Amino acid sequence: MPNATQALGGRDMGVGEKGFEETLKPEVVEKGFCAVCGACVSLCPFGVIELRPSGPELVDNCLKCGNCYSVCPRYELDAEAIERFAFGRPRRPDEEFGVVRKMLLARSRDEEVLKVCQDGGVVSTLVKHLVSSGMAIAAVLSGVSLDTPWLPEPRIAINGQEVLECAGSRYSYTLNLMSNVGTSALLGFLEGRKAAFVGLPCQVAAMRKIQMLPVEELGWHKAFGPIIGLFCTETFDYDGLVKLMREKLGLEPGDVVKMNIKKGRLYFYPREGEPKAVRVKELADLVRQGCKVCTDFSAELADISVGSLGLEGWNVVIIRSELGEDVFNSALKADLLETRPIEEEPQVIDVLRRLTEMKRKRGEKRS
Structure with a gap:
């Protein structure tokens, strides 16, 4: 049974020239660019892409509808076209933070x-x-x-x-x-x-x-x-954060009620006692x-x-x-x-x- 997104249909049910194997796999996944956002999985009308820890993977025959690469934020992102669509104009040269009203x-x-x-x-x-x-x-x-x-x-x-x-x-x-x-x-x-x-x-x-x-x-x-x-x-990485809490800070994840980044440090607030922190720079391996x-x-x-x-x-x-x-x-x-x-x-x-x-x-x- 298709999920809700599949039921809504794909971009083009006909067979095209490019599919997952020709686009996202070599240009995004294998290069380590994948955001692991799941858009390609959600928008595949045939359900042939699955999300693995390393990123999306083709698990059945790709019919090359084009949805996967059309929605990927790491593949041929045309920011100016999106700005025209969403804001009615592209950013000006002086807008260093994007389009701002x-x-x-x-x-x-x-x-x-x-x-x-x-x-x-x-x-x-x-x-x-x-x-x-x-x-x-x-x-x-x-x-x-x-x-x-x-x-x-x-x-x-x-x-x-x-x-x-x-x-x-x-x-x-x-x-x-x-x-x-x-x-x-x-x-x-x-x-x-x-x-x-x-x-x-x-x-x-x-x-x-x-x-x-x-x-x-x-x-x-x-x-x-x-x-x-x-x-x-x-x-x-979730597992890395949990390991950090336990081994470096002596905290059980279930006892932490809040996390917050302030002034270059990641703070962990336990249910009882004072907050503990690590420098964000120390978390480079967890990014x-x-x-x-x-x-x-x-x-x-x-x-x-x-x-x-x-x-x-x-x-x-x-x-x-x-x-x-x-x-x-x-x-x-x-x-x-x-x-x-x-x-x-x-x-x-x-x-x-x-x-x-x-x-x-x-x-x-x-x-």
């Missing part, structure tokens, strides 16, 4: 969010507002496994409580683009409303490519929105291979991009699209957010610039 600082006024959020709670507040108000039929998010401490897993939230259960940051990768994409799209199609999506820069790029699939009757461009992107330097070629720090293709950049209790928000501005203004009108001019914290722009340049140079060097 507005940059500001914000934090949640929602008491439920403030009890569980990582920093300013902006993402949780926006998504909770979207699903609670009916602006979105559902939201594709990441949560934590109920059985395995700190193991990230993809979730679909259809109400405010389910959004709250996904609050906070995980520093291991979550496969938000697996079956959740198809299920949420199907919900949106059936209800005539969009599904919101929250993800890292690589996942955002894949979602944009999915939206741009040239199958008008499927309406992928109408199935999702807004796309909320998270600032990201890199993610770490996922696909992260090392990424050049996007601030999710430059999202409708709204959000991060903290060391501000206690506040988020940095970059509004990039008209849709993103409409959603943010709706939350403001509902008195769910408090804002400040970003100029009040001039060091934030310096940090954003430094991290943006660092990630671009690192990615370009390795790719």
Whole structure:
């Protein structure tokens, strides 16, 4: 039985000239560029690609529909075309952080969010507002496994409580683009409303490519929105993080209630006692291979991009699209957010610039 995404069909059911073996395998997987986002697996209408620890693998005859490489964020990514599609224009030469309509600082006024959020709670507040108000039929998010401490897993939230259960940051990768994409799209199609999506820069790029699939009757461009992107330097191997907690810090993962990166250190907050930390530079061996070629720090293709950049209790928000501005203004009108001019914290722009340049140079060097 096909999953929800397969039921929605592929880009071209006819046999083409190129397939997985001619594109993603030699150009992405074998070169170590794969983000392991799962987009190619989710969007394969024939179910012949499976995700293994090392990346996607062809497990049956490829019919060369073209979906896999059309949605891959590491294969022939045309950022300018995506910007025209999502924002109506490409970035200007002076826009060092991508297309920007507005940059500001914000934090949640929602008491439920403030009890569980990582920093300013902006993402949780926006998504909770979207699903609670009916602006979105559902939201594709990441949560934590109920059985395995700190193991990230993809979730679909259809109400405010389910959004709250996904609050906070995980520093291991979550496969938000697996079956959740198809299920949420199907919900949106059936209800005539969009599904919101929250993800890292690589996942955002894949979602944009999915939206741009040239199958008008499927309406992928109408199935999702807004796309909320998270600032990201890199993610770490889950097993390696667990080993670090136990062997270096003497912590059991089940006793850790929060992780946070501040001023170059990854902090682990136990249920009892003082937090423990390691320098992020010491985690180089735990960085996922696909992260090392990424050049996007601030999710430059999202409708709204959000991060903290060391501000206690506040988020940095970059509004990039008209849709993103409409959603943010709706939350403001509902008195769910408090804002400040970003100029009040001039060091934030310096940090954003430094991290943006660092990630671009690192990615370009390795790719």
